[in-house]
Amino acid sequence: IVVLDVNDNAPVFTQELYIGQILENAPEGSVFLSVVATDQDAGPNGDISYQLSQVVDQSHSAFAIDPVSGEIKLTKPLDFEAAENSPIPENSLPGTVVALFTVRDRDAGANGKISCALEDQLSFSLRPAYKNYYELVTVSTLDREEMARYILTVTAADAGSPPLTTTQTFTVDISDVNDNAPVFNQTSYTMYVHENNVPSVLVGAVNASDADVGSN
Incomplete structure (x- = not known):
């Protein structure tokens, strides 16, 4: 009788909590922490890949994890003074x-x-x-x-x-993220102009607003 493996074991980290420290002037690519997990299953069921989950914004994250080794490294410069109140x-x-x-x-x-x-x-x-x-x-x-x-x-x-x-x-x-389209203050505009006006004469004006801020 050959007993085959099924994927009935979740990966388990070797520590409940990992704490890393890194200097704010550390160069990009610096590895400052490694995590390790094991899985009792065999074959592909026991293969482990790592990823950072629930990061505020992956595109702006200063950290990345190697999916195979579990090494966490710096991906962009840090600023200790600016990091306290990151939105x-x-x-x-x-x-x-x-x-x-x-x-x-x-x-x-x-x-x-x-x-x-x-x-x-x-x-x-x-x-x-x-x-x-x-x-x-x-x-x-x-x-x-x-x-x-x-x-x-x-x-x-x-x-x-x-x-x-x-x-x-x-x-x-x-x-802010750019999640609001500009909105005109009226659904339609009616304007009147005399015929035979010279080019570039002012006919009227329209107005639109956008609930986003800054360049958005």
Whole structure:
């Protein structure tokens, strides 16, 4: 009897959390982190490929991962001073990771066990990432023309009795994409002009507006 393999095992990373550091003046192509996963299946069922998922905007991402080796490298120059408040494109898909943060409590036992909650918010949510790390993610489509900035409040509470809490606000700016066509302020225009006018005489004017900003 020959037992054949079926694809019944998901890949498993060798670590629950990977943390990398890179200097802002590192050259493009610098490898600063490697991830490793294994799969107990055999043959093609055990082959692993890596990709970065839920990046805010792949076309503007400063990082890329080698699908075979799992090496994460720099694809464009970094700017530490500019990276703090990078806006989120309004066409980001639900599930896009906006921020990763950690919370610490110096107490021990239940007094140091932390839970975080996001104030009622329809466009974002919190999900645990690893131990006291949390991800702030989008849960719905965004529209900069309706809301260009979100002020989010996260409350952290320990499990002590009585519990102690603290709050932290996050400012999320939404960047514009060219998702609105120009619109004329009238559905039709009627203009009158005398015959025998000289060329280039002003006949009238039309007006259109666009809800996007900047060059869009």
